[in-house]
Amino acid sequence: MRKRQTPSQTVGPYFAYGLTPEQYGYDYKQLVGNDLSAGDVVGERITIRGQVFDGNGDTVRDAVLELWQADSEGRYVHPEDERGSNTGFAGFGRVGTGTSAEHFYEFQTIKPGATGDNQAPHITVILFMRGLLNHVYTRIYFSDEANDADPVLALVDPTRRKTLIAQRTDGPDGVVYHFDIHMQGDLESVFFDV
Amino acid sequence: MTDQGDYTPRDWGSHPPNLSPAYKSTTLRAPGKPLVVLPQSLSERTGPVYGQNYVGPLDNDLTKNAAKTGEPNGERIIVAGQVADEAGRPIPHILLEVWQPNAAGRYQHADDQHDAPLDPNFLGAGRCVTDGDGRYRFITIKPGAYPWPNHYNAWRPNHIHFSLFGPSILTRLVTQMYFPGDPLLELDPIFNGVPEASRQLLVSKLSMELSEPEWALGYEFNIVLRGRTATPMEDGA
Structure with a gap:
């Protein structure tokens, strides 16, 4: 007999010392943080912020x-x-929104290459928060890539595709992609059932 | 590539609906538009692999991993169980992360202003990795109930937060483990957001087999993650 999936529950407001302890100043080693590009990782250094x-x-x-x-x-x-894979690149990062004044998150990483299946370069985002009973999945695409032939973006209402595309700026901080996530409303981000 | 098929879908008959109005914070945070169905590709069938080398020697003992001057206050307990997929296949060598309040119902977190004492010997965070048979075990203090602002006189039942990876990002799960016989469960909008037929899956069971005489009671909490649609080939078979 098949077992039923254990139900999801919200991450709640107090995840910081369990999931992101060093970021929030706890004396407990964290599994992973927001810097995916440390060390000898090969690739174009980028910041993703939003x-x-x-x-x-x-x-x-x-x-x-x-x-x-x-x-x-x-x-x-x-x-x-x-x-x-490239030596030393783990491909996974985690950050909370509670340690910057205006609740920005930020990742330092490298720009991913195209993975195949005609998909444009992209990053998967998994998002958790108090008041969200199931984590949601979304994707970050890049404004300076050829996204028109991407089969996943093709599944999305054309008026909503822009919610999945991070906007590139080249400035004194290097290459920064801006990517906001809206849970509801006219600008609501596309979330995937996958 | 070894084709084990897609991961099974999220079972929306077992998970709570994102909009659960009795849990008030969902009203502004649950996605308003339908999710877009995404066929699984390599981007979804892969995920971070965190094995035993990411776990320190005291990470699975919350009574010791933050102790400064002695033992934390409260009732010492053992929490253990097996992680398996929907077909009952154990999921070995995957990471679990846990966090919880102390015995007084207080989280060591700046946002928790509940007037209950912090415990200098207890942080309330830990990690462990499942063994070859999908089993995990950690030692902690039974968490206390605490008030929260959802409605007048709202109290969360005793619970421990769990975060699991599994073999791909599709098996990612964050959930909460509850305790048997807790009268606050029937009053809790987060627990009751789960369809009734699946609520008991979140309630651990007292286990005298896991208990250690003269030392600690044991609670069993088994966890089921999404599986694959095809049966994997046995190694060497």
């Missing part, structure tokens, strides 16, 4: 975001990707 907004348009100060991405050659560090 905010999460609730249905009132207020910034969410107690969200936690996770990134999962391929390396600069489009390969995942995982047994199911038999192509192997």
Whole structure:
């Protein structure tokens, strides 16, 4: 007999010392943080930065975001990707929105390569917060890539595709992609059932 | 690539609906538009792999991993169980992260202003990795109930937060484990957001087999993650 999936519950407001302890100043080693590009990782260094907004348009100060991405050659560090990956690149990061004044999140990473299947370069985002009973999945695409032929974006209402595309700026901080997430409203981000 | 098929869908008959108005914070945070169905690709069938090398020697003992001057206050308990997929296949070597309030119902967190004492010997965070048979075990203090602002005189039942990875980002799960016989469960809008037929899956069971005489009671909490649609080939079979 098949077992039923254990139900999801909200991450709640107090995840900081369990999931992101060093970021929030706890004396407990964290599994992973927001810097995916440390060390000898190969690829173009980029920053991804943004905010999460609730249905009132207020910034969410107690969200936690996770990134999962391929390396600069489009390969995942995982047994199911038999192509192997760049040495030293883990492809996973995690950050909370509660430690910057305006509740920005920020990741330092490298720009992923295209993974195959005609998909444009992208990063998966997993988002958790108080008041969200099931984590949601979304994707970050890049404004300076050729996204028109991407089969996933093709599934999305054309008026909503822009919610998945991070906007590039080149400035004194290097390459920064801005990517906000809106939970509700006219600008609501596309979330995937996958 | 070894084709084990897609991961099974999220079972929306078992998970709570995102909009659960009795839990008031969902009204501004649940997605308002339908989710867009995404076929699974390599981007979804992969995920971070965190094994035993990411876990320190005291990470699975919350009574010791933040102790400064002695033992934390409260009732010492053992929490253990097995992680499996929907077909009952154990999921070995995956990371679990846990966090909880102390015995007085207080989180060591700046946002928690509940007038209950912090415990200098207890942080309330831990990690462990499942063994080859999908089993995990950690030692902690039974968490206390605490008030929250959802409605007048609202109290959360005793619970421990769990975060699991599993073999891909699709098996990611964050949930809460509750305790048997807790009268606050029937009053809790977060627990009751789960469809009734699946609520008991979140309630641990007292286990005298896991208990250690003269030392600690044991609670069993088994966890089921999404599985694959095809049966994997046995190694060497």
